Amino acid sequence: MIGKIIGGIAGVQASKHVKGIGGxxxxxxxxxxxxxxSRMRLPTLIAVGAGGYAMKKLLDRKKAKEADMPPEAEAVSA
Structure with a gap:
């Protein structure tokens, strides 16, 4: 019971950083x-953690690449 309460609190705090999920x-x-x-085995937990880490790094690289690109010049129609 205590674990679910702590998980709920952690979920509310995490939802503040995630777009599209409310409190x-x-x-x-x-x-x-x-x-x-709690029902997952150790190899599964390691795989989930590694997958989450890889996804975060991939998204961070994509965001950095988009930030480095200059904005495209808009065509002005006369």
């Missing part, structure tokens, strides 16, 4: 994540 949705996801994660 209530984050709390529900956090509460559901606790029993799901």
């Amino acid at each position: 209530t949705g984050g709390a529900v996801l956090g509460a559901i994540a606790v029993p799901v994660i």
Whole structure:
């Protein structure tokens, strides 16, 4: 029970950083994540963690590449 409460609180805090998920949705996801994660075996947890890390690095590279590109000049019609 305590784990679900802590998971809900963590979910609310995480939802503040994620676009499209509100506080209530984050709390529900956090509460559901606790029993799901507790049933996973160690190799599965490592694979999920590595996949999440790889996805974050990929998205960060994409965001950095987009920031480095100059804005395209808009065509002015006369």
